[in-house]
Amino acid sequence: MTSVDKRRRERIRAKQAARYVASSQSPLDQVDEIEGEAIARSRSVNPSPDGHVLKAPGRNARRRRLEARREARTQSQEVRAANETRPAQPSRMFFSVGAKAESKPASLSKRRSARQREHLRRQGLDPARPEARVRPQGVVWVSWRWFSGALSLTLVFVLYAMLGTNVFVVNSVAVGGEKYLTAEQIFEAAGIANKHLFWVDPLDVEKRLESNPSIADAQVFVGWPPNMVSILISEREPALIWEQGNFRVWVDVNGIVMFQREERTELLRIVSREQNAEPLGVGSTIDREVIAGALQLKAKFPNIEELLYDPVKGLGYQDGRNWIVWFGVGTNMEMKVLVYDAIVRAYNPAIQFLEVDVSDPDHPSFIDRFPTDQ
CATH class of the missing domain: 3.10.20.310 (membrane protein fhac)
Known part of the structure; x- marks a missing residue:
C-alpha cells in the first residue's frame, strides 16, 4: 500500500506542477520540463557518474525502471491532451491544414528561435519589427539604387530622343x-x-x-x-565652252561635259560643224586630244575666241585673211603652226587659199580659191 500511495502522490504532484507550469510557460516548455523530471527520477534509481541508469541489484530494478518511463510518457500525454484545448502559439507549433489541426513539435533550432522571440517580447521588444534607424537631419543619403534608376531613365530618354523624335532627322x-x-x-x-x-x-x-x-x-x-x-x-573648273546643236555646255580639261552655270566670255568656244548633231548630254565626255589641242592653240594665239571642229579634219579656225585652216587634234600643235606659216609665206599672195589642212604636218595640203586649168 505504501508504494501505491507514493506513486499516487507523485502523480498528483506532477499534475499540479503541470497546471502551474502551463499557466506561465508555453506548451513545449511544459512538456520538456515534465519529461526531464520524470527521466531524472527514473535515473535516480541507481545513477552512474555519467548520468545513465545502471542495473540495480534485486528483482524489482527492471520493473521500477519500466514504471518510471511509463509514468513519464503518461504525464507527457496528459499535458499534451490538456494543451489541445488551449490556443497554441504560432511561433512554437506547426499546424496542418485540414478538418482537424494537429500540433507537431518543432525542431530544436525552431524552439530556440521561439524562446528568443518570447524573451524579446517580455522585454517589450517586437522581434518581427526591426528597430527604426535614426538618421541625422540635413544629410542626404544617396543609394546606388538611386544612381542606377537615374542612369536607366537617362538612357531611356536618350533613346527616345534619338529614335522617336525628329531631332536627328x-x-x-x-x-x-x-x-x-x-x-x-x-x-x-x-x-x-x-x-x-x-x-x-x-x-x-x-x-x-x-x-x-x-x-x-x-x-x-x-x-x-x-x-x-x-x-x-x-x-570642276570649265576649260572651254562646247557648242553643238545650238546648245552650249562646259567642258573641263578631262573632257567631262557639265552644265553651263554662268556666262564666261573669257573661255574658248568650240563650235561643232557635225551635221544633224544632237546636243551633248551632261556627264558625257569628249576626246582629251581635242581638248588638249584646243588649249594649245589658245595659248599660241591668245586672240582666238572661237574654234571650229570637224569629225574628220579636227580643230580649225577662220583666218582673218578669209580662209579656214585645219590643225587636226593632238598635242603637236606648235609643229603644225610652223608648217602652216611656211605654206602661207611660200604661196600667198600668189594663191588665194580656200582651206589649208595641216592636220598631218608631213603631208600638208591646201585648196585654191581660184584654181587655174593646167
Missing part, C-alpha cells in the same frame, strides 16, 4: 567649297533629305556626290546637332 547640311553650285543643289545631290542621322553613310554620300559631273571631289562628315552633316566639295 537630316533636314539641312553645312556646305563648303561651292562656287558654281548652290547649297540647295548640293543637298539635293547628296540624297539624304529627311533621312535619320544613324542611317547616313559618309562613303555612300561621297560616291553619290562625285557621280555629279560638276563635282570633282567630295568629303562628308557626320556629327551631332545642329550641324549633323557637313559636306566639303571641289567643283
